[in-house]
Amino acid sequence: MSRSRSAGADFDALIGPHLDAGYRTALAILQDPHQAQDAVQESALKAWRKLHQLHEGSPARPWFLAIVANQCRSERRRRWWSVIRVPEVPQAQHEVDSHTADIGRELAKLPREDRLALFLYFYLDLPLEEVGSVLGLSAGGAKTRVYRAAKKLRPGLEMD
């Protein structure tokens, strides 16, 4: 019993702070809160089983988010999910700025990996090193991915 409690406490200390970011990443990829919840739970259990693969001193957040992203990709690859499904709809919001609505539609049209790069960098505010870890790229590769994806939204964009 105490062994279980200890395991839970250790897990909570290591991964718990990143569960929210994991869920939001899963939601961004799967577009369905129920699937996102399932994916993050499955990812947490995988992370716990693979804990020995996390090198000492390495940050847990990008490692966990990479597991979440892989889990979501795996979900999408399944035949059942390889087709378009109807996620919970974002309710019609007349008051939403039309510019935001436009860029939302442009984001929806991006390839999934480009969209994920923008989500991690601009929404979760991850540094490029961590974006790269999640996407399986170097920091430079992540920068290029983010830049190219952003340029698809704004063709004339110059990267700072």
Place this chain on the structure above:
Amino acid sequence: MDDLRSEIRAAFEKEQSGHAPASAMRSDIVDAVAAQGRPSRNFQWVAAVAAILLAILVVVGLMSTRFAPRASVPATTPKPTSAIGEYGPPPPGVNLLYARDPEHPTWLISYDWSGNPRGTIKLDGAIGSVGMAPDGQEFAVGYGAKGGSGELLDRLGKPIPGTGAIAGKAGPIWADDNRHTCGVSLDAQTLDWTFVTLSPGEKVKSVAVIAHEPVAGGQTGLRLAACSVRNDQAILVRTTIASPTEMWVVRVSDGTVLSHNTFSESIANVIASRDGTLIAENSTKSGGLVGPTTPNTIIRRVSDRSVVATLDPSLGVLAFGSNGSSVLVTTSPWIGQQAIHLAVLDFRSGYVLWRYDGPETLGTYLAEPGITGPGFAIGLKEITGTDDPLSDVVIVGGKGETKLTGRYNLVW
């Protein structure tokens, strides 16, 4: 770059809003991990058993996701009396939606696609049912009605002199120029199906014999799925015992058959885009049909039959939007006198633009012609157990939905 960062953040914020993680998510997951205990490489069989149990849980979770009640757009209430009146002559060159004035049955009131009244026309009392062209700039008498004459009226409701009529039980459809109508007629003697077109001010043109009916009074029929004057291409579908079996792509101008295909799998129906470039093969599940099931609803390019999008089999395409990427779909079979489940989605990205889950049922729908956005007008009827002629009207566009005040007898 900072501006773009703010915009992207705002777009993702909007997408994530309303879907915060469950408050107990963290504690639930921690409990689940604690129940597993500390991982050990020497006891990998424990992980295997847990994985199997988790797989079962995930499957059950996914099933519960599929069958969970769906979010719905707020009900179309309240229902004040229609704000009807005389709005003068309708404007030319503007896409309009027409409804009958409940106070004056021969008057038609036009609304633009922002929901504003734009004009009134007063029909000759001798004219019965009419159907408007998709842009609201022309009308056909008896359009869609059994035995309707099919004669054409101009945008002010006046008969167009010299125009013939496409009559017959296989109702004509409007071509994508919103001026021509196209139909098929069956010769009772020869049992030939002939593709016909009608242009304002002209007589009906018999373009070509397309197919032959195997037996008189048989259980097959031919209908037009699309008629594109602009692309000189029409799509005709033969249905045998309620299931599409053959499809012809023909030239509108001379009836030349460009392609002929048979459907090897059982499907519910075939829906075509108005320009005749795309078709949706709706799964049997989407149509609520029993018997052999098709794995998915498929959207194909007509030119080479390549697959453009594969949709969940629960989705049935009702209509293509004019922008070439949006579709109005049912998300569960459309059953009369039961709440309808609808969505407008971008089939190229999978993004859901709008969704409706009751409480009303579907009356009619229309894609706004000639626009770049996902415009659909949808008539929703209350479930009363009778054929209520009045509908609520929802207009779905790129910026959300607009509802007309009041309920209407629609002519589209």
